[in-house]
Amino acid sequence: MAVYTQVSDEALAAFLAEYDLxxxxxxxxxxxxxxxxxxxxxxxxxxYILTLFEKRVNAADLPYFIGLKQHLAAKGYxxxxxxxxxxxxxxxxxxxxxxxxxxxxxxxxxxxxNVAQCRELGAGMARMHVALADFAMTRExxxxxxxxxxxxKGHEADADALQAGLAEFIAGDLAAIASAKPHSLILPRGTIxxxxxxxxxxxxxxxxxxxxxxxxxxxxxxxxxxxVCLNAWAFEDGGRDSVDYNFSKGAxxxxxxxxxxxxxxxxxxxxxxxxxxxxxxxxxxxLIDWSSTxxxxxxxxxxxxxxxxxxxxxxxxxxxxxxxx
Amino acid sequence: MAVYTQVSDEALAAFLAEYDLxxxxxxxxxxxxxxxxxxxxxxxxxxYILTLFEKRVNAADLPYFIGLKQHLAAKGYxxxxxxxxxxxxxxxxxxxxxxxxxxxxxxxxxxxxNVAQCRELGAGMARMHVALADFAMTRExxxxxxxxxxxxKGHEADADALQAGLAEFIAGDLAAIASAKPHSLILPRGTIxxxxxxxxxxxxxxxxxxxxxxxxxxxxxxxxxxxVCLNAWAFEDGGRDSVDYNFSKGAxxxxxxxxxxxxxxxxxxxxxxxxxxxxxxxxxxxLIDWSSTxxxxxxxxxxxxxxxxxxxxxxxxxxxxxxxx
Numbered sequence: 002m003a004v005y006t007q008v009s010d011e012a013l014a015a016f017l018a019e020y021d022l023x024x025x026x027x028x029x030x031x032x033x034x035x036x037x038x039x040x041x042x043x044x045x046x047x048x049y050i051l052t053l054f055e056k057r058v059n060a061a062d063l064p065y066f067i068g069l070k071q072h073l074a075a076k077g078y079x080x081x082x083x084x085x086x087x088x089x090x091x092x093x094x095x096x097x098x099x100x101x102x103x104x105x106x107x108x109x110x111x112x113x114x115n116v117a118q119c120r121e122l123g124a125g126m127a128r129m130h131v132a133l134a135d136f137a138m139t140r141e142x143x144x145x146x147x148x149x150x151x152x153x154k155g156h157e158a159d160a161d162a163l164q165a166g167l168a169e170f171i172a173g174d175l176a177a178i179a180s181a182k183p184h185s186l187i188l189p190r191g192t193i194x195x196x197x198x199x200x201x202x203x204x205x206x207x208x209x210x211x212x213x214x215x216x217x218x219x220x221x222x223x224x225x226x227x228x229v230c231l232n233a234w235a236f237e238d239g240g241r242d243s244v245d246y247n248f249s250k251g252a253x254x255x256x257x258x259x260x261x262x263x264x265x266x267x268x269x270x271x272x273x274x275x276x277x278x279x280x281x282x283x284x285x286x287x288l289i290d291w292s293s294t295x296x297x298x299x300x301x302x303x304x305x306x307x308x309x310x311x312x313x314x315x316x317x318x319x320x321x322x323x324x325x326x
Numbered sequence: 327m328a329v330y331t332q333v334s335d336e337a338l339a340a341f342l343a344e345y346d347l348x349x350x351x352x353x354x355x356x357x358x359x360x361x362x363x364x365x366x367x368x369x370x371x372x373x374y375i376l377t378l379f380e381k382r383v384n385a386a387d388l389p390y391f392i393g394l395k396q397h398l399a400a401k402g403y404x405x406x407x408x409x410x411x412x413x414x415x416x417x418x419x420x421x422x423x424x425x426x427x428x429x430x431x432x433x434x435x436x437x438x439x440n441v442a443q444c445r446e447l448g449a450g451m452a453r454m455h456v457a458l459a460d461f462a463m464t465r466e467x468x469x470x471x472x473x474x475x476x477x478x479k480g481h482e483a484d485a486d487a488l489q490a491g492l493a494e495f496i497a498g499d500l501a502a503i504a505s506a507k508p509h510s511l512i513l514p515r516g517t518i519x520x521x522x523x524x525x526x527x528x529x530x531x532x533x534x535x536x537x538x539x540x541x542x543x544x545x546x547x548x549x550x551x552x553x554v555c556l557n558a559w560a561f562e563d564g565g566r567d568s569v570d571y572n573f574s575k576g577a578x579x580x581x582x583x584x585x586x587x588x589x590x591x592x593x594x595x596x597x598x599x600x601x602x603x604x605x606x607x608x609x610x611x612x613l614i615d616w617s618s619t620x621x622x623x624x625x626x627x628x629x630x631x632x633x634x635x636x637x638x639x640x641x642x643x644x645x646x647x648x649x650x651x
Contacts, residue, residue, distance in 0.1 A: 009437045026432045026530065029366065030357035041354065041366055043432070107351045107368070112334045205351065 006038045006053045006096050016095045019086040020102065022046050033200070036216055038098075041105075048105035050081060053098040058216055060099050065140045066215050067091050067101060069133070069192065074104075076132045079203075079211030081106050108203025108210035117207040119234050119250040123257025125209040126197055126230060130223050131262060133192035142195065142219040144282050146178055152285040159292040163306055171284070174312055178278050185222060185274075187267050193226035194218055198233040224268040227258055228275035231324055232283065232311055244310035252325025259326075269321040276324065277315040284308035331363045331378045331421050341420045344411040345427065347371050358525070361541055363423075366430075373430035375406060378423040383541055385424050390465045391540050392416050392426060394458070394517065399429075401457045404528075404536030406431050433528025433535035442532040444559050444575040448582025450534035451522055451555060455548050455587060458517035467520065467544040469607050471503055477610040484617040488631055496609070499637055503603050510547060510599075512592050518551035519543055523558040549593040552583055553600035556649060557608065557636055569635035577650025584651075594646040601649065602640040609633035 008016075008028075017025060023045030031039040031050070038053040054063065067083045071091075074082035081103035083091035091101050111118050144152075153175065157168040194201075196217040203210045235251035238244050258264070264272075287305035294302050318324065333341075333353075342350060348370030356364040356375070363378040379388065392408045396416075399407035406428035408416035416426050436443050469477075478500065482493040519526075521542040528535045560576035563569050583589070589597075612630035619627050643649065 007437065010434075011438075013434075024530070025434055027430075028434045031366075032355035032357040041356075105352075109335075109338075109350055109353045112332065113336075205349070 005055050006098055008040070008051075008053070008096055012096050016093070016100070017044070019088070019093060020084065021087060022049070022084070022102070042102065049084060049102050050105055051095075051100065051102050053095055053100045054216075055098065058099075059143075062140060062216075063092055063099055063101075065138050066218060068138050069136060069215055069218055070103070072136045073129065073132055078129060078132045079106065079209075080215070081211075081213055106203055106211045106213060108205055110202060111199050111204055113237075114199050114234050114250070115207070116249050116253045118204055118209070120253035120257035121204070121207060121209040122197070122202055122230065122234060123227070123254040123259075124261050125202070125212065125257075126194065126226060127258045127261035129194065129212060130191055130226070136192050139192075139220040140218065142221045144195075144217065144286065145219075145221065146182060146278065149175055149178075149281060149285055152289060156285075156288050156292060159288055160305075160309075163288075163291075164309060167309055170309075170312065170316075171281070174277060174281050174316070178274065178281065181274050184267075185271060188222040188224055188271055189265060189268065190221060191223050192218060193221050193223060193229075195221065195226060195229060197226065197230055222268075222271075222275070223262075224264060224271060225275050225279060227255065227264075227268075228272065228279040229282075230254055231276055232279050232308070235324075236307075236311055236314075238307050244307055244314070246314050246324075248325050255321075255324060255326045264321075264326070269326055272321040272324060272326060273315060273318040276318070277312060280308050280311040280315055284312060330380050331423055333365070333376075333378070333421055337421050341418070341425070342369070344413070344418060345409065346412060347374070347409070347427070367427065374409065374427050375430055376420075376425065376427050378420055378425045379541075380423065383424075384468075387465060387541075388417055388424055388426075390463050391543060393463050394461060394540055394543055395428070397461045398454065398457055403454060403457045404431065404534075405540070406536075406538055431528055431536045431538060433530055435527060436524050436529055438562075439524050439559050439575065440532070441574050441578045443529055443534070445578035445582035446529070446532060446534040447522070447527055447555065447559060448552070448579040448584075449586050450527070450537065450582075451519065451551060452583045452586035454519065454537065455516055455551070461517050464517075464545040465543065467546045469520075469542065469611065470544075470546065471507060471603065474500055474606060474610060477614060481610075481613050481617060484613055485630075485634075488613075488616075489634060492634055495634075495637065495641075496606070499602060499606050499641070503599065503606065506599050509592075510596060513547040513549055513596060514590060514593065515545060516548050517543060518546050518548060518554075520546065520551060520554060522551065522555055547593075547596075547600070548587075549589060549596060550600050550604060552580070552589075552593075553597065553604040554607075555579055556601055557604050557633070560649075561632075561636055561639075563632050569632055569639070571639050571649075573650050580646075580649060580651045589646075589651070594651055597646040597649060597651060598640060598643040601643070602637060605633050605636040605640055609637060 025044050027043035029041045036057050037055050040051040042049045042051045073080045084102040085091050160167040201214040231251055235247050236244050237247050284305050287303050290302040291305050350369050352368035354366045356366055361382050362380050365376040367374045367376045398405045409427040410416050485492040526539040556576055560572050561569050562572050609630050612628050615627040616630050
């Protein structure tokens with residue numbers, strides 16, 4: 002639900018005058034993305050997405066995100082390609098915000114991915130990791146373990162309000178991950194998407210047609226990206242208090258990934274802890290959004306409990322086999 | 327800001343199977359419209375809009391709205407055309423809601439219309455009135471004067487909270503319009519859009535390319551539609567407490583209208599009261615939305631004061647010349 006910045010007629014016309022994209026034929030706000038404002042833009046030369054970066058995105062990171070997509074697109078990987086203005090620049094300013102035009106990507110985001118889509122997604126993510134192996138730019142994971150104590154501080158009561166005793170469990174997860182940290186240093190690292198939820202993946206039928214929304218991408222353990230996806234794709238949220246790991250989906254996702262890039266033994270060994278770490282990251286940011294939103298708001302943020310339930314599952318898993326690897 | 331109903335993969339596939347529209351290539355929620363959920367839908371045969379009707383729309387009215395657009399489209403008037411399923415029906419059910427697929431209309435909604443666009447809009451609306459002159463279906467204006475006492479009841483304090491003394495002014499407006507009601511019976515009637523705000527009109531440059539969102543259309547005085555547009559197009563909202571009538575825009579809008587359908591003397595005479603009536607209608611519905619939204623909500627409704635300021639202007643206008651007619 003996101004169009005935070007309105008674009009005036011004059012500002013849009015002046016912005017498009019910097020490009021060779023022809024005349025605008027349609028311009029509609031898209032109710033997708035929670036970090037930025039996105040518009041469907043159609044011109045006499047084709048269809049595009051215009052993104053305005055809102056406050057939560059650090060402007061200093063934008064050249065990294067744009068360079069990453071340019072790198073992928075140059076390798077033929079299906080993702081939105083930043084469109085250059087006449088000056089050769091993709092990043093400029095619109096309505097006081099950093100803004101880019103990117104190419105339009107066909108495909109539909111699955112609301113409830115099936116097993117075949119999970120397998121395709123795994124393979125598609127592995128191809129992304131391989132295509133980015135020679136991407137030279139780096140970016141620290143700003144939502145990695147080092148950030149969690151700061152995110153968690155002051156929210157213990159919010160967690161207990163969601164579920165009695167939850168704060169103590171979370172503290173235990175944080176301690177377990179902190180003590181395991183030295184082991185993670187041997188994991189193969191590279192450029193990861195870090196937010197490849199079904200919202201950010203497109204399919205035509207069961208065929209993966211591309212990934213979007215690289216605004217959490219960073220340099221981190223490749224297998225952490227797989228762990229994010231296991232959390233995002235292989236669990237089924239039931240009612241308020243239930244969430245189930247779908248073993249077939251998880252196994253297919255891992256098998257798809259390994260069909261392109263087989264996991265190393267250290268990555269397999271680390272998988273349960275990586276899944277727990279990924280769940281902590283999304284639990285914490287959801288908890289903050291949840292507790293900072295007034296009770297009567299029209300738009301409710303996503304429920305952090307979905308990730309508390311995932312954490313409860315991950316705590317019991319000892320080996321990669323527990324996920325179907 | 328509107329996608330109230332999420333559409334599952336299976337529901338979308340089953341829905342599209344009822345049409346000859348080919349396979350879906352893109353499906354994105356659009357952040358437009360406040361009454362319904364709208365999706366951009368691209369298939370192998372073209373681009374469409376999929377609309378799900380939410381609770382505020384009376385399902386019994388839908389055949390009227392669909393028939394109206396079919397009538398206009400058959401006459402070549404630029405508006406979204408309802409797409410028939412294989413069974414010859416345009417209206418069906420998706421995710422438990424009434425839903426239609428309509429054709430995609432090119433054009434951009436002006437954020438701040440210029441004088442040339444106001445003239446074109448006036449002419450475009452008059453062409454709509456003419457094209458609908460032989461439309462046989464009728465629908466009462468559910469937000470006409472008869473509905474206002476019910477809308478107003480219990481909101482006097484909300485009005486005074488916005489601006490001290492406002493409730494007394496509104497009561498005066500309601501009384502003035504009620505006592506003038508018999509005179510309005512001689513005004514030419516027909517099918518009107520009743521909500522042709524800039525959001526609902528498309529342009530390419532200064533050329534009017536069509537109207538959308540006919541979900542307030544009804545049978546009423548044609549000149550009331552012009553009065554709605556004068557309120558919506560010819561005022562400029564300044565800061566919190568200022569709103570100015572732009573005489574050039576208003577005059578252009580009326581002149582554009584009259585270039586297609588000249589106003590009758592009774593319509594000219596009634597224009598100030600019709601403008602006041604139109605302002606009351608939008609003031610009241612905005613007041614209700616405003617006072618029913620919690621203070622901390624992420625999405626704020628439109629400020630009713632913009633229409634209180636218009637009312638203050640209309641109260642002083644005695645003749646159509648005051649609007650540039």
